[in-house]
Amino acid sequence: MNRNEALELLKEHVKTERVFRHSLAVEGAMIAYAKHYGADEEKWGNLGLLHDIDFEKYPEVHPAKAPELLANTGLDQEFIDSILSHGYNAEVPRDLMERKALHAVDEMASFIIAVALMRPTKLEGLKGKSVKKKMKDKAFARAVDREELISSMEMLGMEFNDHVDVIVNGLIEHEARIETDGYSLLG
Numbered sequence: 001m002n003r004n005e006a007l008e009l010l011k012e013h014v015k016t017e018r019v020f021r022h023s024l025a026v027e028g029a030m031i032a033y034a035k036h037y038g039a040d041e042e043k044w045g046n047l048g049l050l051h052d053i054d055f056e057k058y059p060e061v062h063p064a065k066a067p068e069l070l071a072n073t074g075l076d077q078e079f080i081d082s083i084l085s086h087g088y089n090a091e092v093p094r095d096l097m098e099r100k101a102l103h104a105v106d107e108m109a110s111f112i113i114a115v116a117l118m119r120p121t122k123l124e125g126l127k128g129k130s131v132k133k134k135m136k137d138k139a140f141a142r143a144v145d146r147e148e149l150i151s152s153m154e155m156l157g158m159e160f161n162d163h164v165d166v167i168v169n170g171l172i173e174h175e176a177r178i179e180t181d182g183y184s185l186l187g
Contacts, residue, residue, distance in 0.1 A: 001075055006046040013053050013069055022110050023049050024178060025171060025185050029105035030098075032170020037097055043079070047102055051083050063087045088148075094155065104152040105167060107144055112167055113185055114141050122186055123172050128161035 001009075014020050030048030034041040054065035066083045078096075085092040085099040086106055094100050115134045116123045134140050135149070153163045175185050 001046060001073060003042055003045060003049070005073075006049045009070075009073065010049055010053060014056055016056060019052055019055055021113075021183075021185060023052055024174070024183060025109040025113050026051060026102070026105055028171045028174025028178075028185065029109040029167045030101060030170075031174065032166050033101040033105065034098075035170075036166050037101075039098065044098055044101065047079065047082055047098060048105070051086055051102060051106065053083075097156075100152075100156045104156040104158070104163070106152075108149050108153070108163070109167055109171065111135075111141055111144050111149065112164065112171065116171075117186060123168055123175065126164075126168050128164040131164050132160065 010020070010023055014023060027045045027048035030044040031041050033039075034044035050066075050070070052062070053069050055062045058065040063084055063086060067080050070080055070083070081092045082096065082099050082102060084090060085094050086102045090103075092099070094103055111134075112123075112126065112131060115131050116126055118134075119126065119130070135146050150160075153160065156163070158166070171185060178184065
Protein backbone atom coordinates (compact mmCIF):
# COMPACT_ATOMS: atom_id res chain seq x y z
CA MET A 1 0.00 0.00 0.00
CA ASN A 2 1.41 3.37 -0.92
CA ARG A 3 1.05 6.54 1.15
CA ASN A 4 -1.84 7.97 -0.90
CA GLU A 5 -3.83 4.74 -0.49
CA ALA A 6 -3.11 4.73 3.25
CA LEU A 7 -4.22 8.36 3.52
CA GLU A 8 -7.51 7.62 1.72
CA LEU A 9 -8.10 4.63 3.99
CA LEU A 10 -7.46 6.80 7.04
CA LYS A 11 -9.96 9.40 5.78
CA GLU A 12 -12.62 6.67 5.49
CA HIS A 13 -12.36 5.90 9.20
CA VAL A 14 -11.09 9.08 10.86
CA LYS A 15 -13.36 12.11 10.71
CA THR A 16 -12.15 14.37 13.54
CA GLU A 17 -9.39 16.86 12.90
CA ARG A 18 -7.70 15.98 16.21
CA VAL A 19 -7.20 12.29 15.40
CA PHE A 20 -6.37 13.06 11.77
CA ARG A 21 -3.63 15.54 12.76
CA HIS A 22 -2.33 13.14 15.39
CA SER A 23 -2.05 10.45 12.71
CA LEU A 24 -0.14 12.83 10.45
CA ALA A 25 2.21 13.73 13.31
CA VAL A 26 2.91 10.09 14.12
CA GLU A 27 3.47 9.46 10.42
CA GLY A 28 6.09 12.21 10.34
CA ALA A 29 7.81 10.92 13.48
CA MET A 30 7.82 7.36 12.13
CA ILE A 31 9.36 8.50 8.83
CA ALA A 32 12.05 10.30 10.84
CA TYR A 33 12.80 7.14 12.80
CA ALA A 34 12.82 5.04 9.63
CA LYS A 35 15.50 7.40 8.28
CA HIS A 36 17.35 7.20 11.61
CA TYR A 37 17.45 3.39 11.46
CA GLY A 38 17.76 3.02 7.68
CA ALA A 39 14.36 1.32 7.47
CA ASP A 40 11.51 1.45 4.93
CA GLU A 41 10.20 5.02 5.20
CA GLU A 42 6.91 4.38 3.41
CA LYS A 43 6.09 1.34 5.55
CA TRP A 44 6.97 3.07 8.81
CA GLY A 45 5.11 6.20 7.71
CA ASN A 46 2.03 4.14 6.88
CA LEU A 47 2.21 2.52 10.32
CA GLY A 48 2.11 5.99 11.83
CA LEU A 49 -0.68 7.09 9.55
CA LEU A 50 -2.91 4.06 10.20
CA HIS A 51 -2.07 3.21 13.83
CA ASP A 52 -5.28 4.80 15.19
CA ILE A 53 -7.58 3.81 12.32
CA ASP A 54 -10.08 2.22 14.73
CA PHE A 55 -9.85 4.81 17.52
CA GLU A 56 -12.91 6.93 16.68
CA LYS A 57 -15.30 4.07 16.02
CA TYR A 58 -14.05 1.72 18.75
CA PRO A 59 -12.18 3.73 21.42
CA GLU A 60 -13.01 1.23 24.16
CA VAL A 61 -11.20 -1.65 22.41
CA HIS A 62 -8.60 0.30 20.36
CA PRO A 63 -6.44 -0.98 18.64
CA ALA A 64 -8.13 -4.40 18.61
CA LYS A 65 -10.52 -3.52 15.76
CA ALA A 66 -7.73 -2.35 13.43
CA PRO A 67 -7.25 -5.81 11.86
CA GLU A 68 -10.92 -5.84 10.85
CA LEU A 69 -10.66 -2.40 9.25
CA LEU A 70 -7.41 -3.33 7.51
CA ALA A 71 -8.67 -6.66 6.16
CA ASN A 72 -8.72 -6.85 2.38
CA THR A 73 -6.20 -4.00 2.03
CA GLY A 74 -3.25 -6.17 1.08
CA LEU A 75 -1.34 -5.22 4.23
CA ASP A 76 0.55 -8.17 5.65
CA GLN A 77 0.11 -9.64 9.12
CA GLU A 78 3.39 -8.20 10.38
CA PHE A 79 2.14 -4.68 9.56
CA ILE A 80 -1.19 -5.31 11.29
CA ASP A 81 0.59 -6.85 14.30
CA SER A 82 2.79 -3.76 14.51
CA ILE A 83 -0.33 -1.61 14.78
CA LEU A 84 -1.68 -3.92 17.49
CA SER A 85 1.61 -3.68 19.38
CA HIS A 86 1.26 0.05 20.12
CA GLY A 87 -1.65 -0.34 22.53
CA TYR A 88 -1.21 -0.11 26.29
CA ASN A 89 -2.13 -3.74 26.92
CA ALA A 90 -0.58 -5.03 23.74
CA GLU A 91 -0.87 -8.74 23.14
CA VAL A 92 1.69 -8.43 20.33
CA PRO A 93 5.23 -8.02 21.66
CA ARG A 94 7.21 -4.92 20.77
CA ASP A 95 10.01 -7.05 19.41
CA LEU A 96 10.70 -5.16 16.17
CA MET A 97 12.22 -1.68 15.92
CA GLU A 98 9.16 -0.43 14.03
CA ARG A 99 6.97 -1.52 16.95
CA LYS A 100 9.23 0.07 19.55
CA ALA A 101 9.35 3.27 17.49
CA LEU A 102 5.57 3.39 17.01
CA HIS A 103 5.03 3.03 20.74
CA ALA A 104 7.69 5.63 21.53
CA VAL A 105 6.44 8.29 19.11
CA ASP A 106 2.69 7.80 19.47
CA GLU A 107 2.03 10.18 22.36
CA MET A 108 5.37 12.00 22.19
CA ALA A 109 4.72 13.37 18.69
CA SER A 110 1.45 14.96 19.83
CA PHE A 111 3.03 16.16 23.09
CA ILE A 112 5.76 17.89 21.07
CA ILE A 113 3.12 19.47 18.81
CA ALA A 114 1.30 20.75 21.92
CA VAL A 115 4.57 22.28 23.20
CA ALA A 116 5.26 23.81 19.78
CA LEU A 117 1.84 25.46 19.68
CA MET A 118 2.79 27.40 22.83
CA ARG A 119 5.91 28.86 21.20
CA PRO A 120 6.16 31.82 18.82
CA THR A 121 8.61 29.86 16.61
CA LYS A 122 6.51 26.67 16.83
CA LEU A 123 8.71 23.64 16.00
CA GLU A 124 11.67 25.70 14.82
CA GLY A 125 14.43 25.58 17.44
CA LEU A 126 12.43 23.34 19.80
CA LYS A 127 14.81 21.31 21.96
CA GLY A 128 14.55 18.60 24.57
CA LYS A 129 15.01 21.09 27.42
CA SER A 130 11.72 22.84 26.56
CA VAL A 131 9.87 19.55 26.16
CA LYS A 132 11.25 18.26 29.47
CA LYS A 133 10.13 21.46 31.21
CA LYS A 134 6.56 20.96 29.91
CA MET A 135 6.65 17.31 30.98
CA LYS A 136 7.23 18.47 34.55
CA ASP A 137 4.14 20.70 34.34
CA LYS A 138 1.41 18.21 35.26
CA ALA A 139 -1.34 20.62 34.23
CA PHE A 140 0.00 20.72 30.66
CA ALA A 141 -1.40 17.91 28.49
CA ARG A 142 -2.71 16.32 31.67
CA ALA A 143 -3.87 13.08 30.01
CA VAL A 144 -0.38 12.19 28.78
CA ASP A 145 1.34 9.49 30.84
CA ARG A 146 4.84 10.90 31.36
CA GLU A 147 6.20 7.59 32.66
CA GLU A 148 5.04 5.87 29.49
CA LEU A 149 6.74 8.55 27.35
CA ILE A 150 10.02 7.86 29.13
CA SER A 151 9.80 4.05 29.30
CA SER A 152 8.86 3.75 25.61
CA MET A 153 11.78 5.99 24.67
CA GLU A 154 14.13 3.90 26.79
CA MET A 155 12.79 0.70 25.19
CA LEU A 156 13.80 2.26 21.87
CA GLY A 157 17.29 2.84 23.26
CA MET A 158 17.23 6.60 22.88
CA GLU A 159 18.34 9.43 25.16
CA PHE A 160 15.69 12.08 25.80
CA ASN A 161 17.27 14.96 23.87
CA ASP A 162 18.13 12.73 20.90
CA HIS A 163 14.59 11.33 20.86
CA VAL A 164 13.09 14.82 20.83
CA ASP A 165 15.53 15.94 18.11
CA VAL A 166 14.62 13.02 15.82
CA ILE A 167 10.91 13.68 16.26
CA VAL A 168 11.10 17.50 15.98
CA ASN A 169 13.25 17.34 12.85
CA GLY A 170 10.88 14.77 11.38
CA LEU A 171 7.85 16.91 12.18
CA ILE A 172 9.45 19.97 10.59
CA GLU A 173 10.17 18.02 7.39
CA HIS A 174 6.73 16.45 7.43
CA GLU A 175 4.98 19.80 7.95
CA ALA A 176 6.65 21.13 4.80
CA ARG A 177 5.64 17.99 2.89
CA ILE A 178 1.99 17.93 3.93
CA GLU A 179 1.43 21.68 3.54
CA THR A 180 1.53 21.11 -0.23
CA ASP A 181 -1.59 18.93 0.23
CA GLY A 182 -3.34 21.57 2.34
CA TYR A 183 -2.70 19.96 5.74
CA SER A 184 -0.85 21.18 8.80
CA LEU A 185 0.29 19.65 12.06
CA LEU A 186 0.10 23.07 13.70
CA GLY A 187 -3.39 24.22 12.89
